[in-house]
Amino acid sequence: xxxxxxxxxxxxxxxxxxxxxxxxxxxxxxxxxxxxxxxxxxxxxxxxxxxxxxxxxxxxxxxxxxxxxxxxxxxxxxxxxxxxxxxxxxxxxxxxxxxxxxxxxxxxxxxxxxxxxxxxxxxxxxxxxxxxxxxxxxxxxxxxxxxxxxxxxxxxxxxxxxxxxxxxxxxxxxxxxxxxxxxxxxxxxxxxxxxxxxxxxxxxxxxxxxxxxxxxxxxxxxxxxxxxxxxxxxxxxxxxxxxxxxxxxxxxxxxxxxxxxxxxxxxxxxxxxxxxxxxxxxxxxxxxxxxxxxxxxxxxxxxxxxxxxxxxxxxxxxxxxxxxxxxxxxxxxxxxxxxxxxxxxxxxxxxxxxxxxxxxxx
Numbered sequence: 001x002x003x004x005x006x007x008x009x010x011x012x013x014x015x016x017x018x019x020x021x022x023x024x025x026x027x028x029x030x031x032x033x034x035x036x037x038x039x040x041x042x043x044x045x046x047x048x049x050x051x052x053x054x055x056x057x058x059x060x061x062x063x064x065x066x067x068x069x070x071x072x073x074x075x076x077x078x079x080x081x082x083x084x085x086x087x088x089x090x091x092x093x094x095x096x097x098x099x100x101x102x103x104x105x106x107x108x109x110x111x112x113x114x115x116x117x118x119x120x121x122x123x124x125x126x127x128x129x130x131x132x133x134x135x136x137x138x139x140x141x142x143x144x145x146x147x148x149x150x151x152x153x154x155x156x157x158x159x160x161x162x163x164x165x166x167x168x169x170x171x172x173x174x175x176x177x178x179x180x181x182x183x184x185x186x187x188x189x190x191x192x193x194x195x196x197x198x199x200x201x202x203x204x205x206x207x208x209x210x211x212x213x214x215x216x217x218x219x220x221x222x223x224x225x226x227x228x229x230x231x232x233x234x235x236x237x238x239x240x241x242x243x244x245x246x247x248x249x250x251x252x253x254x255x256x257x258x259x260x261x262x263x264x265x266x267x268x269x270x271x272x273x274x275x276x277x278x279x280x281x282x283x284x285x286x287x288x289x290x291x292x293x294x295x296x297x298x299x300x301x302x303x304x305x306x307x308x309x310x311x312x313x314x315x316x317x318x319x320x321x322x323x324x325x326x327x328x329x330x331x332x333x334x335x336x337x338x339x340x341x342x343x344x345x346x347x348x349x350x351x352x353x354x355x356x357x358x359x360x361x362x
Contacts, residue, residue: 037289041186042099044293045092048300052088055303056081062316069312072150073135073247077306079159080128084299087121090114091187092296098186111188115179116170119190123206124166125299129258130210131162132251137217140248141224169205172198184285185292199273207266214255221248250309254302261298264291 059081063069091114098104104111138146150158173179173190176198181188190202225245268291272279306313 034285034289037184037285038099038102038186040289041293042096044296045096045099048297049088049092049096051300051304052084052092055300055307056085056088058317058320059303059306059313061320062313065320066312066316069316072152072155073132073139073251075155075159076128076132076135076162077302079162080125080132080302083121083124083128084302086124087118087299091118091121095185095187103183104181104186104188111181112179115188115190116174118188119170119173119179120166121299122295123169124163125258126206126210126262127162127166127169129251129255130213131158133214133217133255136248136251137221140221140244173202185289187292196273196276199269203266203270203273207262211259218252218255221252246310250306253305253309257301257305258298261294261301265295 060078063074063078094106094110094114097106135150138149178191178198179188180191182191225248264287268283268288272283307317308314
């Protein structure tokens with residue numbers, strides 16, 4: 001999950017409580033915040049939030065509208081999309097408010113709540129990507145066992161288990177005093193300096209362990225794919241359909257981009273937690289803020305990847321957007337018709353006045 005270290009220690013290593021509203025552009029160490037931080041972070045958050053909300057809603061609608069997309073693997077994609085949506089709808093909007101006020105203006109309750117949602121969203125994303133990799137590994141490398149493990153009614157239980165593990169993994173933060181506001185990035189976040197041992201455990205369990213599991217799964221899949229391409233005679237277990245291969249490549253790209261986006265922040269946090277007094281002053285402000293921005297930006301990329309690499313998702317995106325476009329045009333036409341008919345509404349009374357009913361016609 002995202003973390004902060006720069007607001008917790010001065011040069012001498014003395015703990016400092018993060019500032020709230022009124023801190024202005026000053027950091028915990030007393031030095032002014034670089035002027036580019038606010039516009040850079042706000043730009044990243046506005047773009048990420050807009051693309052995240054539109055893209056992940058398209059993913060969810062696509063899976064539930066199209067039967068071809070409604071399989072066990074893609075239900076995990078819906079779970080991943082919900083995790084990305086959660087961080088866009090609540091924490092990101094509060095960070096934008098903090099940037100506008102140049103400090104946290106929403107009180108401690110919203111600070112803790114936004115950190116809770118952010119933590120669940122980030123850890124949920126990691127665990128869902130891990131569950132997707134295990135699903136793809138079983139489907140391609142152990143196809144016989146796959147149909148027993150991923151029966152239709154098993155998949156919702158697997159998704160519930162993923163989110164249960166997410167909550168369990170995050171709960172210790174509530175008792176460690178590690179959730180605070182960091183004026184560097186205008187965000188309530190996980191303070192990595194709260195405990196060096198705890199931070200190492202968090203980074204290992206929330207990032208490196210899932211990355212190791214996913215790497216193991218995709219490495220075995222790649223070996224099987226290469227074997228299938230090298231062998232002239234196809235064997236039953238090595239026969240991969242193009243759709244299966246495209247699905248695997250799509251999720252592999254999702255994993256690689258996730259690792260690239262989150263590795264800088266986790267590696268910086270791990271290095272600083274191990275040796276805070278030496279490493280914290282050496283981390284440039286630009287590198288820290290950039291690593292945070294990169295982590296934020298990841299939440300909007302998955303839906304784009306599906307649309308670019310998966311033909312079924314691409315087609316469904318087009319159908320949904322075309323249906324919305326047609327609906328918008330129908331609404332516009334109806335609105336214009338109602339406006340054009342509005343001034344002519346008294347016409348019937350005028351006609352009746354011009355042609356009165358005669359008594360002898362009754």
